[in-house]
Amino acid sequence: xxxxxxxxxxxxxxxxxxxxxxxxxxxxxxxxxxxxxxxxxxxxxxxxxxxxxxxxxxxxxxxxxxxxxxxxxxxxxxxxxxxxxxxxxxxxxxxxxxxxxxxxxxxxxxxxxxxxxxxxxxxxxxxxxxxxxxxxxxxxxxxxxxxxxxxxxxxxxxxxxxxxxxxxxxxxxxxxxxxxxxxxxxxxxxxxxxxxxxxxxxxxxxxxxxxxxxxxxxxxxxxxxxxxxxxxxxxxxxxxxxxxxxxxxxxxxxxxxxxxxxxxxxxxxxxxxxxxxxxxxxxxxxxxxxxxxxxxxxxxxxxxxxxxxxxxxxxxxxxxxxxxxxxxxxxxxxxxxxxxxxxxxxxxxxxxxxxxxxxxxxxxxxxxxxxxxxxxxxxxxxxxxxxxxxxxxxxxxxxxxxxxxxxxxxxxxxxxxxxxxxxxxxxxxxxx
Amino acid sequence: xxxxxxxxxxxxxxxxxxxxxxxxxxxxxxxxxxxxxxxxxxxxxxxxxxxxxxxxxxxxxxxxxxxxxxxxxxxxxxxxxxxxxxxxxxxxxxxxxxxxxxxxxxxxxxxxxxxxxxxxxxxxxxxxxxxxxxxxxxxxxxxxxxxxxxxxxxxxxxxxxxxxxxxxxxxxxxxxxxxxxxxxxxxxxxxxxxxxxxxxxxxxxxxxxxxxxxxxxxxxxxxxxxxxxxxxxxxxxxxxxxxxxxxxxxxxxxxxxxxxxxxxxxxxxxxxxxxxxxxxxxxxxxxxxxxxxxxxxxxxxxxxxxxxxxxxxxxxxxxxxxxxxxxxxxxxxxxxxxxxxxxxxxxxxxxxxxxxxxxxxxxxxxxxxxxxxxxxxxxxxxxxxxxxxxxxxxxxxxxxxxxxxxxxxxxxxxxxxxxxxxxxxxxxxxxxxx
Ligand SMILES: [Zn+2]
Ligand SMILES: [Zn+2]
Ligand SMILES: [Zn+2]
Numbered sequence: 001x002x003x004x005x006x007x008x009x010x011x012x013x014x015x016x017x018x019x020x021x022x023x024x025x026x027x028x029x030x031x032x033x034x035x036x037x038x039x040x041x042x043x044x045x046x047x048x049x050x051x052x053x054x055x056x057x058x059x060x061x062x063x064x065x066x067x068x069x070x071x072x073x074x075x076x077x078x079x080x081x082x083x084x085x086x087x088x089x090x091x092x093x094x095x096x097x098x099x100x101x102x103x104x105x106x107x108x109x110x111x112x113x114x115x116x117x118x119x120x121x122x123x124x125x126x127x128x129x130x131x132x133x134x135x136x137x138x139x140x141x142x143x144x145x146x147x148x149x150x151x152x153x154x155x156x157x158x159x160x161x162x163x164x165x166x167x168x169x170x171x172x173x174x175x176x177x178x179x180x181x182x183x184x185x186x187x188x189x190x191x192x193x194x195x196x197x198x199x200x201x202x203x204x205x206x207x208x209x210x211x212x213x214x215x216x217x218x219x220x221x222x223x224x225x226x227x228x229x230x231x232x233x234x235x236x237x238x239x240x241x242x243x244x245x246x247x248x249x250x251x252x253x254x255x256x257x258x259x260x261x262x263x264x265x266x267x268x269x270x271x272x273x274x275x276x277x278x279x280x281x282x283x284x285x286x287x288x289x290x291x292x293x294x295x296x297x298x299x300x301x302x303x304x305x306x307x308x309x310x311x312x313x314x315x316x317x318x319x320x321x322x323x324x325x326x327x328x329x330x331x332x333x334x335x336x337x338x339x340x341x342x343x344x345x346x347x348x349x350x351x352x353x354x355x356x357x358x359x360x361x362x363x364x365x366x367x368x369x370x371x372x373x374x375x376x377x378x379x380x381x382x383x384x385x386x387x388x389x390x391x392x393x394x395x396x397x398x399x400x401x402x403x404x405x406x407x408x409x410x411x412x413x414x415x416x417x418x419x420x421x422x423x424x425x426x427x428x429x430x431x432x
Numbered sequence: 433x434x435x436x437x438x439x440x441x442x443x444x445x446x447x448x449x450x451x452x453x454x455x456x457x458x459x460x461x462x463x464x465x466x467x468x469x470x471x472x473x474x475x476x477x478x479x480x481x482x483x484x485x486x487x488x489x490x491x492x493x494x495x496x497x498x499x500x501x502x503x504x505x506x507x508x509x510x511x512x513x514x515x516x517x518x519x520x521x522x523x524x525x526x527x528x529x530x531x532x533x534x535x536x537x538x539x540x541x542x543x544x545x546x547x548x549x550x551x552x553x554x555x556x557x558x559x560x561x562x563x564x565x566x567x568x569x570x571x572x573x574x575x576x577x578x579x580x581x582x583x584x585x586x587x588x589x590x591x592x593x594x595x596x597x598x599x600x601x602x603x604x605x606x607x608x609x610x611x612x613x614x615x616x617x618x619x620x621x622x623x624x625x626x627x628x629x630x631x632x633x634x635x636x637x638x639x640x641x642x643x644x645x646x647x648x649x650x651x652x653x654x655x656x657x658x659x660x661x662x663x664x665x666x667x668x669x670x671x672x673x674x675x676x677x678x679x680x681x682x683x684x685x686x687x688x689x690x691x692x693x694x695x696x697x698x699x700x701x702x703x704x705x706x707x708x709x710x711x712x713x714x715x716x717x718x719x720x721x722x723x724x725x726x727x728x729x730x731x732x733x734x735x736x737x738x739x740x741x742x743x744x745x746x747x748x749x750x751x752x753x754x755x756x757x758x759x760x761x762x763x764x765x766x767x768x769x770x771x772x773x774x775x776x777x778x779x780x781x782x783x784x785x786x787x788x789x790x791x792x793x794x795x796x797x798x799x800x801x802x803x804x805x806x807x808x809x810x811x812x813x814x815x816x817x818x819x820x821x822x823x824x825x826x827x828x829x830x831x832x833x834x835x836x837x838x839x840x841x842x843x844x845x846x847x848x849x850x851x852x853x854x855x856x857x858x859x860x861x862x863x864x865x866x
Contacts, residue, residue, distance in 0.1 A: 045800035046793075052806050054525055054784050072800045079792055082772050092788040124799035352549055368523070368561045372553060376516065376545045383520030383802060 005030045006146070006193050006220045008251050008274075012408060017245075017272040020408040023253055026097045027145050028191050032064045036253065036274040037265075037404055039397070040067040040099055042106070042282055046091030048394065049282050050386040053092070058364035059395050061402070065097040065146075067277060069104045070138060074130065075123040077138055086143030100144035102151065105228070105258050106279045106335075111154045116171060119150055132178040140188040148223050150175040151197035156226035156258075165201035169210040172199045176217055193220035195255065198244055202232055207240050211247035221253040224273065228258025229335040234267050241271040262293055262341050262400055262420050269404065270413075281393030283335055288378045289342035290357040290389055291396040294419045295403040297412045340422070345389075350375040363395035364388075504532040504565055506719060506740040507823055509731060509816040511748060515540050516550075516560040519748045520806040521813070523562045529783070529810065530817050533565035533617070535743050538610050539574035543595060547613035555615025567743070568616035569723075570607045570649075570664075576625045584624055586641065604648035612655050620690060621649040623664040628696035628703075635668035642666040642692075643680045650684060662721060664692035665710050669702045678713040689714050690721040691739070695730075700853035704737065708860060711738030728757065728819055732839055733857050735823055736832070747816050751808035754798055757815040759842045763791070765808060770795045783814035833863045840865050 010021035019036060026032035041048060041063045048056050056062070068087060073080070083090050088098055103109050103121060113120040118129045130138070135150045152171040155164055176196050183189050196219035200207035214222060224244060227237050237259075248254060256273045259265065260280030268276075284291055338344060345357075356366035357374065365374075365388040377385035400420070407416035511518055511526070512535045518526055526534065536556050541547075545559075553559035556566055575582050575589050582591035588603030607622040622645050624638035646663050653661050663681045667674030681689065691710045694703055707722060714720050719740045725731065726744020734742070747757060754766035756777045763770070763777055776786035777794070785794070785807040797804040826835035836858060844850050850865055858865065 044803075045797055047797055047801050047803045049801055050520070050803055050806070052525075052784065052803055052810065053788055054528070055522060058524075075799070076796050079772050079796065083774060083792070090790070090793055092790075092793060351545065352552065354553060364522070364524070370553070372545070372549065373516075373559055373561075376559075380515045380540075380544055382515055382517045383805070384517040384522065386802065387520055387522065387806070 005191065006253075008036075008253050010250070014408050014411070014413060015270070017242075018269050018408055018413065019272065019274055020405060021274075023274075026064065032097045034064050034097070034275075035405055037269045037276070037401060037408070038274070039063060039260075039276040039278040039401055040065045040255075041096070042067055042278045044104075045072040046087065046093055048390065049285065050383075050390040055364070055387055055391060058391060059398075060362075061398065063278070063398065065099050066093065067099050067101060068142070068144070069101050069121075070130070070135075070142075071102070071104045071107070071109070071121040071123055073100075073142060074121050074128045074138060075125050077141060080141040086141070088143070097146065098142075098144040100139065100142055100147040101223070101257070101277075102148055103153070105277050106282055108228075111157065114152050114154050114168075114171070119152060119175075132175055132182065136179060136182040136186070139183075139192075140186060143188065144192065146193040146195065146220065148195050149179045149197055149219070151199060151223075151225060153197070153199065153225045155199060155201035156228055156231040160201045162203060162206075165199070165203050165206050168199045168201070169206050169213075172197050172210065173213050176214065176219070180217060180219075195219055195221045195223045197223045197225050198248075199226055200240070200244075201226055202236060202240065204240065204243055207244050208247055211244040215248050219252070221255060222248055224254060224256045225258075227256065229261060229264060231258075234264055237264070238267055238271045241268060241273060245272040258335070260335070261339055262295075265400075266404070266413075266417055266420060269408075278394070278397055279335070281390065281397040284339075284342045284393050285386055285389040287336065287338055287344070288346045288385065288389070289338055289344050290374070291341055291393045292343045292358050293341040293400070293422070295400045295416060297403055297407050297410075297415045297419060341420075345371060345374045346378045347375075357392050358396065361392065361396065361399075363392045365392040365395075505821075505824055507731075507735045507820055507827075508533060508741050509726065509820045510535050510567060510741060510743040511813050511816070512537070512743055512745045513560070514745070515544070516556055518813075519751070519809045520802070521809055523560065525784075525810060526562075526813070527564065529814050530821070531564070531813065533567060534562070536560075536566055536568050536614065536616065537574060538568045538571035538607060538614065541568075541614060542571055542610045543593065547610045551613040551615075555613070557615060565618070566614075566616040567618040567721075567741075568611045568614050568620065570620045570622040571602055571610065572607065572622045573625050575602060584641075586644075588622065604645040605652040608649050608652040608661070609654075612653065612659065615655075616659060618660045618662060618688065619653070620662050621646045621664055623666055623692055626666070626668060626693060628669060628693055628698040630668065631670075635666075635670055636673055638693075639666045639668070639673050639677045643677065646681060646684060646686075650686065660687040662686060662688040662690050662719075664690040664723070665714075666693045667706075668693055669698055669706055671705070671709055674706055674709055675713065678710060682713065682715060686718075688719040688721060688741075690723050692723050694722070695724040700851065701856070704733065704853055704857040704860075707734055707739065708737045708857070714738075726816065728816075729840075729843065729851065729854055731816075731819065732823065732836055733854050735827075736836060736858055736861050736863055747812040748809050751812045752805050754794075754804070754808060756808050757812045759839075760845075761843060765791060765794050765804075766798050767795075777808075777811055778815075781811065781814065781818070783811045783818075785811040785814075836863050837866050 005025035007024045008021055009024055010019055012020040021036050023034045023036055026034060043066055046068055080087060080090060109122055118131050120127045120129050132150055139147050152168040155168045183194060196214040196217055198210045198214050200210040253274045255275040256268055257277060259268055260276060265276055281291060350371040353371040355371055357371060358366055369388060374385060374388060403416055407413045510533050511531060514537045516536055550556055550559050572589055575591050582589055588601050590601050593600050604622040611619040623642040626635055626638040649661060663684060663686045665677050665681060667677040691707060694706055711720055721741035722734050722739040724744060725734060725742045726746045731742055754764060756763045756765055758778045770791040773791040775791060777791060778786055789807060794804055794807055826832045840850060855865060
């Protein structure tokens with residue numbers, strides 16, 4: 001492979017695992033960088049859900065990496081081939097790094113369609129079967145800066161047998177080898193980075209084997225797959241991540257697919273994960289919710305008990321309405337369920353609430369609109385609800401990642417955890 | 433009425449975190465003889481001075497500026513924001529498109545979230561955070577067209593709420609009271625709406641009742657200094673009735689007039705004759721609002737007939753289905769033929785959509801995200817507003833007839849496709865097409 005330009009510069013490793021640093025040399029000319037721990041910009045076909053570029057760019061400090069998925073793109077292969085200039089230009093994007101993954105993390109694909117030689121993605125027109133040849137042909141037309149190698153990712157369900165898990169690890173490694181073979185021979189993909197995918201279901205030995213074998217290949221980084229919210233609890237996820245990461249080189253980034261809840265993000269960063277997808281703000285938006293969890297670590301700890309309004313309110317809300325029951329058991333719920341990190345603006349109590357979604361939030365939505373208005377937009381099914389929520393949720397989530405990096409830099413991870421988890425509120429719930 | 437007063441006493445309006453001084457609001461017609469029928473450009477002044485931005489986080493934006501921010505240049509197309517929002521477009525985007533006035537629907541907003549709540553939010557301006565002008569309808573039209581069991585009596589329109597099935601009476605007083613709560617800059621009287629295809633005594637009854645209701649609306653307006661109440665000319669397609677309505681209503685001192693009861697499926701020949709009859713008898717110095725009209729041809733022809741203001745849900749509604757308005761008609765973005773078309777919707781369009789995206793990308797995006805609709809909505813609003821801007825410029829520069837000819841030629845490349853009603857209507861104001 002043409003010399004990998006992507007470079008991970010770690011500035012701190014806290015408690016032996018949580019990594020703070022910068023991923024440098026991104027993009028074809030290497031002019032972009034991404035701070036870690038960080039998240040990517042989640043899109044549907046290059047568009048952040050609900051947002052036009054004007055509304056998107058009301059957000060300051062967007063991640064420099066945009067995630068696109070073959071499940072949205074595959075059906076348009078012919079169009080892109082005719083267009084010739086790659087997806088970035090086709091989508092009217094500029095100045096962003098493109099990361100191309102296989103599946104849309106927000107819509108789990110049906111299982112049972114993977115064969116030894118193929119994987120399937122689901123677009124608007126139904127299932128599209130991909131061989132390595134077709135997969136690589138797509139990458140050549142998409143021309144991302146960085147892509148995820150083809151993989152068999154069907155073993156995230158608890159029901160997957162040991163045999164099936166082993167098969168998925170073997171297939172994923174075989175796909176990777178084939179992808180790399182094509183990659184190295186293709187001029188179009190010169191300077192493009194490949195991430196290898198680590199599988200292994202919930203079986204520790206398979207996770208270790210998958211990580212160890214993938215690390216032997218010339219990849220720029222690693223995607224940890226099959227650990228998504230809903231597939232397992234955090235204790236097991238942490239165990240598996242810890243085991244995999246022991247096998248992975250220090251100097252390459254680790255991207256975790258399908259995990260976005262703030263409590264899980266914190267735990268996974270503590271286990272050594274660097275990068276996340278930002279599906280969480282999107283999923284919250286789709287259920288009519290605004291992210292409202294506190295993450296301000298700059299406030300005076302003396303005042304912390306009463307200071308940040310968002311945190312206080314979150315606790316207050318949890319006590320009312322019996323939400324703790326609803327959000328209680330993390331294991332049983334999938335990623336579409338409401339979490340304690342958000343407020344459901346459809347609830348009647350917001351009808352005449354003239355406060356911004358989150359006091360002190362600097363996003364376009366909070367600077368210009370009130371909860372009562374968002375409530376109205378949601379109950380009348382108006383499209384602007386999705387737009388404004390997506391703006392706020394994206395700003396809030398990226399703000400959280402900023403705070404996470406600051407916490408690592410200033411040894412305040414415990415303070416941040418307290419803020420995010422609501423001073424024990426969440427922990428109590430978990431014991432149920 | 434306030435619009436004709438040149439120097440109102442400054443009135444203080446408390447907005448969201450800032451204080452506005454409304455010091456002057458009036459229509460200032462600039463007459464511009466272009467055709468037999470005089471077309472003119474009116475300006476709606478609302479001089480606002482932003483004196484302070486409250487809220488401790490906003491100190492940096494503390495400033496004083498004095499400028500007329502709410503001028504409406506007519507002829508104008510007003511996009512419709514039924515529920516206090518415009519189809520996924522933010523108020524900043526709408527402002528950036530140059531929109532100076534948009535519509536809210538009293539029926540919908542009166543139901544949800546209700547007038548009390550909107551009043552608490554400092555009116556519809558505050559509720560939706562729209563700093564420019566708002567026009568609200570009376571609610572009557574929606575009631576008659578949306579609610580099956582509505583009954584019109586002298587008292588008002590009786591109907592059952594679709595939300596809780598309670599019987600509600602929308603009287604002229606009630607309509608104005610709701611619109612007072614909404615705080616719109618222009619309110620519409622409650623009129624007795626009859627479909628334009630209905631004939632007979634019902635039309636006459638509706639016309640007379642609309643005049644009586646106008647008086648009740650004028651009397652009920654609690655906010656005359658800030659909210660301008662427009663009368664609505666009725667009379668169906670009957671010239672005598674319409675003339676009688678015009679005679680009666682123009683005796684009232686209202687700041688503007690709407691031409692109602694049209695664009696409801698009547699023959700276009702009847703339509704334009706009723707429009708021109710109305711504008712013939714309306715006072716020159718007051719704005720004329722042609723309700724429910726928004727197709728490009730209708731806009732251009734009716735401006736020539738002397739109308740100043742227009743509204744229509746069509747440009748935003750049609751956007752949802754991927755139908756983009758272009759100078760040569762419409763472009764169906766979702767049609768297969770655009771899948772590999774890498775040109776913008778309209779290469780001459782300056783809207784954010786056309787500057788950034790191709791037909792092919794938008795075509796594909798329709799399969800992945802609702803943002804595709806937002807892109808077309810933005811383009812369509814831009815199209816309407818740009819069309820009206822071009823109309824205004826051509827009027828000011830004294831070349832409106834030529835503008836009409838070029839516009840029609842583009843839309844109907846072979847002259848025999850011209851709709852005959854448009855040819856006749858334009859001929860009536862001495863505009864002949866090539
Ligand atoms: Zn949307
Ligand atoms: Zn916000
Ligand atoms: Zn355009």
